[in-house]
Amino acid sequence: MTDSPTRPPVTLLDPVAQYRRLQPAVDARLAAVLEHGRFINGPEVAELEAELATLTGSRHVVTVANGTDALNIALRAERIGPGDAVFVPAFSFVASAGAVALNGATPIFVDIDPRTFVMDPAVLADTIRHVRAAADLVPRAVMPVDLFGLPADYDRLVPLCQQEDLFLLVDAAQSLGASQHGRSVGSLGDASITSFFPSKPLGAWGDGGAMFTDDPERMGQWRSVSAHGTAEDPYDARRTGTNSRLDTLQAAVLLAKLPGFRDEIARRNAIADAYTEALRGLAETPEVPAGSVSVWAQYSLLMDDRDAVRSALAERGIPTRVYYPRTLPAQRAFRHAAPLGLPCPVAEETAMRIVSLPMHSELDDRAVDRVIAALLEVLRDQQPQRA
Ligand SMILES: Cc1ncc(COP(=O)(O)O)c(C=O)c1O
Numbered sequence: 001m002t003d004s005p006t007r008p009p010v011t012l013l014d015p016v017a018q019y020r021r022l023q024p025a026v027d028a029r030l031a032a033v034l035e036h037g038r039f040i041n042g043p044e045v046a047e048l049e050a051e052l053a054t055l056t057g058s059r060h061v062v063t064v065a066n067g068t069d070a071l072n073i074a075l076r077a078e079r080i081g082p083g084d085a086v087f088v089p090a091f092s093f094v095a096s097a098g099a100v101a102l103n104g105a106t107p108i109f110v111d112i113d114p115r116t117f118v119m120d121p122a123v124l125a126d127t128i129r130h131v132r133a134a135a136d137l138v139p140r141a142v143m144p145v146d147l148f149g150l151p152a153d154y155d156r157l158v159p160l161c162q163q164e165d166l167f168l169l170v171d172a173a174q175s176l177g178a179s180q181h182g183r184s185v186g187s188l189g190d191a192s193i194t195s196f197f198p199s200k201p202l203g204a205w206g207d208g209g210a211m212f213t214d215d216p217e218r219m220g221q222w223r224s225v226s227a228h229g230t231a232e233d234p235y236d237a238r239r240t241g242t243n244s245r246l247d248t249l250q251a252a253v254l255l256a257k258l259p260g261f262r263d264e265i266a267r268r269n270a271i272a273d274a275y276t277e278a279l280r281g282l283a284e285t286p287e288v289p290a291g292s293v294s295v296w297a298q299y300s301l302l303m304d305d306r307d308a309v310r311s312a313l314a315e316r317g318i319p320t321r322v323y324y325p326r327t328l329p330a331q332r333a334f335r336h337a338a339p340l341g342l343p344c345p346v347a348e349e350t351a352m353r354i355v356s357l358p359m360h361s362e363l364d365d366r367a368v369d370r371v372i373a374a375l376l377e378v379l380r381d382q383q384p385q386r387a
Helices: 015-036 043-056 067-077 095-102 121-134 154-164 216-225 248-279 306-315 345-353 365-386
Strands: 060-064 084-089 106-110 138-142 167-171 191-195 209-213 299-302 354-357
Touching: 015 043, 015 248, 043 060, 043 209, 043 248, 060 067, 060 216, 067 095, 067 167, 067 191, 067 209, 067 216, 084 095, 084 121, 095 106, 106 121, 121 138, 121 154, 138 154, 154 167, 209 216, 248 299, 248 365, 306 354, 306 365, 345 354
Parallel strands: 084 106, 084 138, 138 167, 167 191
Antiparallel strands: 060 209, 191 209, 299 354
């Protein structure tokens, strides 16, 4: 069965539809930049940083070129490097562990919760003990990832990091706009970073990232590291740094999108609720703990026979993706580090069974209904084979 040529396809992302919806605001913002010509450090960058501070409740915001740079700069500013251990979830995008390794530190992998897919604090406590007792490394930081837009378990992570004297650096690349017990992402750890990669809930139309902290000294270090290590005098570097800036055109795009961001989050939540309601009892749907609000960067569920389900859905015109088919410790760049932590069986099983459904702000009710109808049909077809 193929998709009818008269029906618009169901998409995994539709930035062009979003542009059409926001066109007057975006065009005006972009035209203003083209008129003033300050493509680097234009006024839109500072305006966006102020808006992001309001959105997150974080005192200081530093925008940078992308989320990976944000992680690198945060680790670099903290002087985390060779001989140091940073605790990272075993199931995430590669950048979470890559930034640790690129700074010369060792990522120590921590297993995840099977229903929320975020770092399991009980396993973290065991892993910290294990590394303190066995490895020749100094534990320095914990980097939870708010995977798929859901805040990690900060009720337990914050006191644990305080007790263990570890820097809590939140990889909120996927979760800007989410909250926990009324506190916004960006203000849940010692420092947080996010990404404006186009597929993120608040996506730019190119690369972008931001860093969040309440600590003015830390903010000053980030600004310096991201500007070649300089401070007031641009020709006197104080430390080794890099060049990482959000360019003005991307700031303008994000400013045009921000006024509607809350509505987009509400739309994503409505789609997630519809999926969860329809799939109740038929599939292992993702869980949102009480007190947490997700931004549903992805709607990911677990299923047996994943490949068969995906190809049956594709035949019905429904695209899906697998985030992520491999755990971090299973990737070649990190295999040396994997034995220094504890085994991560939940992450391994998740990588084999997870699949993500279409999820973005431009999906209309008819598209959502088509995803659900196709999924119900495919799952029903599968059932006799399982019996
Ligand atoms: C969890 C996570 N961390 C870090 C990044 C890196 O962000 P960027 O692509 O902006 O470098 C991403 C996104 O791509 C991500 O999903």
